[in-house]
């Protein structure tokens with residue numbers, strides 16, 4: 633018998649929503665926070681060109697993509713690392729800075745992959761209470777332990793959709809010991825850019841990393857491209873644990889092309905925000921408890937876990953798949969990705985029907 637290590641045996645698999653619809657129903661997936669529309673048309677040509685050279689390994693320095701990111705965000709190209717999705721960067725950060733002698737700290741309703749990435753390193757994972765579904769800087773600072781190595785915070789958060797202002801992030805950073813790495817995951821950053829609170833400058837302190845991704849606002853979830861701004865010494869160490877050929881040539885080309893079409897990305901954000909706010913308004917009118925969202929999804933809080941399961945079942949019966957949230961300590965919640973107007977309209981009417989007692 634081939635035996636895995638007891639550590640891996642004890643881990644539970646990373647769970648995603650099951651994507652299937654009952655017989656005869658069309659599947660409408662509102663479960664993975666994918667963009668509601670395809671990527672910029674400019675991506676097509678870029679990918680076709682990359683495929684023509686697919687017999688060659690991709691650029692291990694991501695030069696084209698890095699230079700575009702640097703120019704757009706006015707940051708040094710040398711401080712950027714690109715990942716096979718930002719998930720790769722998260723996993724490489726925990727691998728580089730944690731082992732069984734350390735701990736990772738995150739808000740209670742954090743992105744579940746922070747936990748998975750921590751478990752892989754055998755470090756302990758600590759969770760700090762939130763204020764409702766908003767991260768609390770006071771609670772995070774109070775939860776720091778002598779062996780805390782990394783604090784992860786997604787801002788805006790997933791699955792909560794809420795955010796804390798820049799001043800609070802700065803207060804968090806200034807309240808943490810200098811030997812604790814702060815990782816700010818801005819996977820939904822583009823949806824909050826209009827607030828004008830960039831935090832890239834925190835990286836200059838040498839103890840903070842900012843992550844972003846092409847999977848959400850840029851509509852490239854299937855291409856697997858994330859990136860981050862790293863202090864130089866941290867980038868050098870993280871690089872060692874990364875796959876040297878991590879992003880396919882098609883992925884790099886697609887991301888660079890999507891980046892160069894800022895107007896398209898901004899339009900995606902505007903369409904998404906308009907549909908999201910309409911959906912939130914409609915659900916509130918119907919009596920649902922929905923959190924304010926700075927992202928491309930909505931978090932609905934039900935009376936209890938049973939009610940959330942019933943609503944989930946009512947949606948699934950019609951082919952609409954949302955994301956249950958027990959993994960993030962919110963078993964009374966469902967997270968609904970902002971889909972097209974038609975998809976959201978359908979989901980909202982099913983929820984209204986369910987709330988009116990169509991539960992039976």
Ligand SMILES: *Cc1c(COP(=O)(O)O)cnc(C)c1O
Pocket residue numbers: 665716717718719720743786789790817819844845846847853856857858
């Ligand atoms: C979607 C998401 C990611 C994953 O991004 P990839 O770049 O697709 O790996 C990372 N962090 C948060 C908070 C997310 O919601």
